[in-house]
Amino acid sequence: MYRIPILRMGRTLLVTIQIDMEDQTAMALQDDLAEQISKTGANGVLIDISALEIVDSFVGRMLAAISGIGQILDATTVVVGMKPAVAITLVELGMSLDGVRTALNVSRGMALLEAASDGDHRVE
Amino acid sequence: MSTNQQFLVGLLEREKSSILDNWVLATNGPQTSAKVRAEATEIFTAFLPALQSNDAQNSGSSAWQALKNVLENLSASRAAQGSTAGNTSAFVLGLKQPVFDALQRALSADSQGLLDAISSVSLHVDGMAQWTVDAYQRTREQLISRQQADLLELSTPVIKLWEGVLAVPMIGTLDSSRTQLVMESLLERIVETESSLAIIDITGVPTVDTLVAQHLLKTVSAIRLMGADCIICGIRPQIAQTIVHLGIDLQSVTTKATLADALSLALKRNGYTVAKTKIGV
Numbered sequence: 001m002y003r004i005p006i007l008r009m010g011r012t013l014l015v016t017i018q019i020d021m022e023d024q025t026a027m028a029l030q031d032d033l034a035e036q037i038s039k040t041g042a043n044g045v046l047i048d049i050s051a052l053e054i055v056d057s058f059v060g061r062m063l064a065a066i067s068g069i070g071q072i073l074d075a076t077t078v079v080v081g082m083k084p085a086v087a088i089t090l091v092e093l094g095m096s097l098d099g100v101r102t103a104l105n106v107s108r109g110m111a112l113l114e115a116a117s118d119g120d121h122r123v124e
Numbered sequence: 125m126s127t128n129q130q131f132l133v134g135l136l137e138r139e140k141s142s143i144l145d146n147w148v149l150a151t152n153g154p155q156t157s158a159k160v161r162a163e164a165t166e167i168f169t170a171f172l173p174a175l176q177s178n179d180a181q182n183s184g185s186s187a188w189q190a191l192k193n194v195l196e197n198l199s200a201s202r203a204a205q206g207s208t209a210g211n212t213s214a215f216v217l218g219l220k221q222p223v224f225d226a227l228q229r230a231l232s233a234d235s236q237g238l239l240d241a242i243s244s245v246s247l248h249v250d251g252m253a254q255w256t257v258d259a260y261q262r263t264r265e266q267l268i269s270r271q272q273a274d275l276l277e278l279s280t281p282v283i284k285l286w287e288g289v290l291a292v293p294m295i296g297t298l299d300s301s302r303t304q305l306v307m308e309s310l311l312e313r314i315v316e317t318e319s320s321l322a323i324i325d326i327t328g329v330p331t332v333d334t335l336v337a338q339h340l341l342k343t344v345s346a347i348r349l350m351g352a353d354c355i356i357c358g359i360r361p362q363i364a365q366t367i368v369h370l371g372i373d374l375q376s377v378t379t380k381a382t383l384a385d386a387l388s389l390a391l392k393r394n395g396y397t398v399a400k401t402k403i404g405v
Contacts, residue, residue: 080351084311087349088304096345098376103351104318 004029006036012044012113013037013075018051026062033066037073044113045070048106050081060095067100076116077101080109132227132241133176139226144168146222151215163198167216167252170194175248192255199259209260213253220249280306282313289390290319291383293358295328303339307346314352321393322347323386327358337372344377353393354378357386 001024007014013036015029033045047066052059063079070077078101090097103109136143148164170191177188195216202212223245231238280302285291292310296302310322324343329336340356347354357380359367367374380386391398 079349082350084308084315084346084350087311087346088307090349091342091346097349102349104314104320105351108318108320108351 001025001028003032006032008036008040008042011040011042011117012046012110013040013042014046014048016048016051020054021052021059021062023058026059030062030066030069034069034073037070037075042075043117045075045077046106046109046113047077047079048081048109049079049086050083050105052086053083055086055089057093057095060090060093060097064095064097064100067097071099076113078103078109078112081105128237128240128244129175131237132244133172135226135230136172136175136223140168143219143222143226146225147219150221151218164219166194167191167198167219171219171248171252191252195252195255196259199256200263202256203260203263209257212256212260216253216256217249219252220246223249276302276305280309282309284313284317284319285323285387286391286394286396288317288319288394289321289323289387290314290317291323291325291386293325293328293383297331298329298336298339300335300339303343307343310343311346311350314347314350319352321353321355321390323355323357323383323390325358325383325386326356326363327360327383329363332359332363332366334370334372337367337370337374341374341377355380355386355389357381357383 001022002019004015004017004019004025007016013033015033017029019025021029036042037045045066047063049063067077067079079097080103082102101112103112144161144164147168148161151160174188174191198216199209199212202215203209224242227238227241227245231241280292280294283291283293290310290313292306294306313319314322324340326332326340332340344354344356355378356374359379359381378389380389388398
């Protein structure tokens, strides 16, 4: 099974989804991310889905779940680079992912995470 | 070719100019234009070879194609001039009477031959009239479908108002196919221009019911998923009342009364301030 790599950049975790997600892959990503957030004490998670062409309700639910897990572990989660077709599909599936933060691209996403961590004065 | 047909074609060729004269006179009155005469001549000259061909009984064959083309052109040009399908087909049917008169003159002694010839000519001319109506209808249907497509295209422009601010002025009734088109073009433009804010102006939307509101909310959700934000503006007082009475929840959407308000909010969010440089009028 393919495992999606999780990169660490300072106090931010970076996940780039380059393949069409299978349910197994999505579950594994969810596990790995939860593990990594608590291990590294990250305060931001950035998920880049600009290469993701196909979504189903499971992947949509996974995105919402990861966002929720991040929030509980005190890491702001932002999903960036969603394609128009993917956005329309998710809306048609009735998943508006209300709790999930989104940004247009990686740089906007990073700016959002920086703004969110401004009030956070924990020492590196 | 049967002898009957041979005789008929020969007669029509001999009587050509008098038939044409009578035809044009009967359909258009004394003040005929040269154009009508030319049209009549064209149809008549295409009609003779078609009648002469071996398979004159089979009007679907290739021998009649030339005549069909002539009639389709006539129908198209008449339609462009605003003439009705009835007028065009009446013009073609006007060919009958002069031909019948000519036949009567030639075959006054042979009543059986006259009857055969008349029924044969009648059959063909009726077919011709029907083609013009068909062609007319086809032309109109093409026109309508092209206009529908144009309308769909024209009614959904996505405008760049400011750096990072897009606007869509919605005009006309919102149905699902239009909302889909607006949503798609707006999302594409958001990616293209990396805009963080989209303003949807619904001043031109005559009515808002639950379905329209649902379409709007879907669009807003899709824009959010892309990572941009959305403001809806141009909600007229009556529509605001309708929305509240229908119990539609627009709490999650930023709404403004006018496009100007929406733009000023957009500028504020992007960190711009607008200042007057001169004490104007």
